[in-house]
Amino acid sequence: MALRILSLAALLLGAPLLTGCASTEMRSVRNDLARQMPAADIRDGRTFSFGAVSIGFARLVTGLVGEDAAPARMILRDVRRVKVGRFDVAGPVDADRVRMPARLRRYVERDGWMHLVTFRQDGEAGWVLYRARGERITDLFVTVLSGDELVLARISGNLSEIAFTLLEHADVRMPFFGEALSTDDEAAVDEAALSED
Amino acid sequence: MNTRVLTLAFLLALSASAALAQPRSLSPAQLDALFTDEPRIEVNVAGPLLGMVAELTRRDEPQFADMLRGLRGVYVRQYDLSTARAGLTGRVSEFARSLERDGWQTLVRVREPGENVFIYVLPSGNVLNGLVVMVLDENDNEATFVTIDGRIDPAQIGRLGRQFNVPHLDDTRAARR
Numbered sequence: 001m002a003l004r005i006l007s008l009a010a011l012l013l014g015a016p017l018l019t020g021c022a023s024t025e026m027r028s029v030r031n032d033l034a035r036q037m038p039a040a041d042i043r044d045g046r047t048f049s050f051g052a053v054s055i056g057f058a059r060l061v062t063g064l065v066g067e068d069a070a071p072a073r074m075i076l077r078d079v080r081r082v083k084v085g086r087f088d089v090a091g092p093v094d095a096d097r098v099r100m101p102a103r104l105r106r107y108v109e110r111d112g113w114m115h116l117v118t119f120r121q122d123g124e125a126g127w128v129l130y131r132a133r134g135e136r137i138t139d140l141f142v143t144v145l146s147g148d149e150l151v152l153a154r155i156s157g158n159l160s161e162i163a164f165t166l167l168e169h170a171d172v173r174m175p176f177f178g179e180a181l182s183t184d185d186e187a188a189v190d191e192a193a194l195s196e197d
Numbered sequence: 198m199n200t201r202v203l204t205l206a207f208l209l210a211l212s213a214s215a216a217l218a219q220p221r222s223l224s225p226a227q228l229d230a231l232f233t234d235e236p237r238i239e240v241n242v243a244g245p246l247l248g249m250v251a252e253l254t255r256r257d258e259p260q261f262a263d264m265l266r267g268l269r270g271v272y273v274r275q276y277d278l279s280t281a282r283a284g285l286t287g288r289v290s291e292f293a294r295s296l297e298r299d300g301w302q303t304l305v306r307v308r309e310p311g312e313n314v315f316i317y318v319l320p321s322g323n324v325l326n327g328l329v330v331m332v333l334d335e336n337d338n339e340a341t342f343v344t345i346d347g348r349i350d351p352a353q354i355g356r357l358g359r360q361f362n363v364p365h366l367d368d369t370r371a372a373r374r
Contacts, residue, residue, distance in 0.1 A: 096234065096237065096277065097234065099235065114241065114243070114244065114246070115239070115241055116240065116241060116242070116246065117238075117239065117240050117241075118235075118236065118238065118239040119237065119238050119239075120235075120236075120237040120238070121237055121238065130246060132244060132245035132246070134245070135245050135248055135249075136245065137245060137246060137249060160245075160249050160252075163249060163253060164252070164253065167253055167256075
């Protein structure tokens with residue numbers, strides 16, 4: 001009995017490390033960018049994939065921490081899978097000319113993903129894609145390439161619910177592309193508009 | 198069988214004519230053709246994501262959330278002005294004229310040294326059915342194009358501009374007066 005409990009504990013503790021295997025998806029994006037920028041050196045980095053076991057373990061840990069970790073536990077409840085990749089980059093990165101990697105383009109053109117954001121600014125380039133099922137956002141894929149690193153992240157789950165949970169617990173006003181103004185600021189804008197008449 | 202085929206053909210023709218009747222806006226391909234490089238910023242907020250933004254905003258601003266629900270999409274493309282092909286200003290003015298021909302109305306038109314701003318709206322009764330912003334800013338070396346597709350409450354335009362960080366859109370109240 002004790003051995004079984006120990007085995008289970010070892011499995012739970014080791015799960016986050018055991019799932020740190022290379023992700024073909026992440027390496028494919030990395031290789032595409034490396035081909036586009038032969039002068040830059042995108043090195044072999046590390047990719048991690050956290051699935052049901054790892055996330056379940058994390059939820060278990062947050063359950064032990066107490067009420068302080070309640071928002072984290074609620075967020076983890078809606079996360080199904082997380083993949084992260086990080087690669088060191090050296091040499092010149094021409095962020096202005098780098099194109100969306102072929103794998104991401106295929107996601108948009110064939111696999112029902114939607115292209116939310118592309119940016120190429122201040123030596124950095126990035127792409128954000130998402131996928132939805134009905135009204136629910138179910139997947140998010142973020143790629144950020146800078147002069148010293150390439151970071152990739154894919155998160156799957158009920159992401160709409162996560163956004164609501166974050167908003168509820170962080171007690172912030174809607175932060176999207178523009179910062180929402182406070183009521184006082186809105187009044188100031190109206191006043192300024194009137195004074196221009 | 199013939200009746201079924203005819204009905205299908207009629208429905209297809211009807212949907213095609215409805216699509217043709219819809220006044221055109223700026224297509225990404227049209228804009229990309231004006232520049233040698235791809236946009237440095239591209240944002241496409243549509244579908245379920247727009248619905249999510251609406252619901253996230255509802256707690257603080259229910260009216261604004263209702264308006265977001267009526268939108269089909271918010272699209273932003275910003276290019277490096279130094280990658281513009283020859284005759285950009287003329288081509289943008291031509292876009293503006295073609296919008297006018299399709300029933301769009303000028304909300305703001307600014308032609309200043311170093312900066313050209315065009316804001317067009319598509320009126321439909323008391324609401325707007327679309328909004329287009331085109332900004333050529335030589336000072337910041339950028340060309341920005343924004344298309345907002347869907348029903349827009351004119352009273353919420355400034356709020357919309359601030360929410361999605363659309364250049365010049367929060368100044369429109371002053372311009373309308």
